Amino acid sequence: MRVVVAMDSFKGSLTSLEAGNAVKKGILQAASCEVVVKALADGGEGTTEAFVEGYGGEIITVTVEGPYGRAVEATYGWLKDKQMAIMEMASSSGIMLAKKSEMNPLKASTFGFGEMILDAAGRGARTFLLGIGGSATNDGGLGMLTALGYEFLDEKGVPVDKTGESLGKIRSVSFEKVHPLISQCTFQVACDVNNPLLGERGATAVYGPQKGVTAETGKVLEEGLLNFSKVTRDALHRDHSASSGAGAAGGLGFALLSYLNAELKEGVKLVLEAVKLEEDVKHADIIFTGEGRIDAQSSMGKAPMGVMELAKRHNKRVIALGGSVTKDIAKLNELGMDACFSILSEVVTLEEAMNRETAERNLQQTASQIMRLLV
């Protein structure tokens, strides 16, 4: 019998692979079979960790410019043998790095994210998996592009500054100083949202307020992004302003699509493809997935749902394990999950349940008990 285990992280207690390995132990206690454990994530928090653990890569720490100009220690994943870097933009330019008192995206920039990309390219990275979202910025990716060597010029032909307030001043683009390594790199991007760049569903209107955008600054930023999109269209002869995901991370999606020819994908799809899960699923008899909380109402986490869809595409049985499982779980069965189990074995506090050893032990025990029925 061949079993595939692809668990999302149990946030706050176990990483994806730790959870997967606990399940594997339990399976092997009950049956002698082949067990393949794969890293799983949905493109958001935990994605870098899942890849680095899954492929034996390393975490690189680099000092870059944070969203409001202060130096920050950003981290990214580096898989040397695959020449691949995995980065979350929030690590360099995320909202968590901004002080409440300074939040004004007119003054914020994604420059540090560009610095991270250059650092990885210098190390040899040619394939980039980028997770975008959770930003403090609304600069349309101007900062990132500036760090990569693109020059955005005002009416006098002088390069503008790298923050959101410069967007309206741009009149042309110069490609002369773009770092030569950039044309050798491919970029795949996991977006947390599918909004366009502009308008009432756009970056500024929807996600600006949480970053400190007011009615007044919102108008300046919206007009700036419109101007930036027009200059970009004239320079590149393509217009991505209405593309799905262009409005993610304050318009960073737009810059990635337009200037770096990035492919924007739903995070979980990108991860499932990158770890080549479908191949394993095809040859599996049974698949285990799961995450910290299984909640049918808000539709269970995207990553286990992605595993379930793959399993069903190949007519395989799939079982979900969760720290907690809500009462309406039958809805997940209707969607295709063959069975869902809570791993809790006794009444404990949330803190106790999230204890690392407890979570590992509970996963192992539940998987073992389920496997006894399946062999």
Ligand SMILES: O=C(O)[C@H](O)CO
């Ligand atoms: O960063 C943001 O603007 C939101 O997370 C949407 O991408």
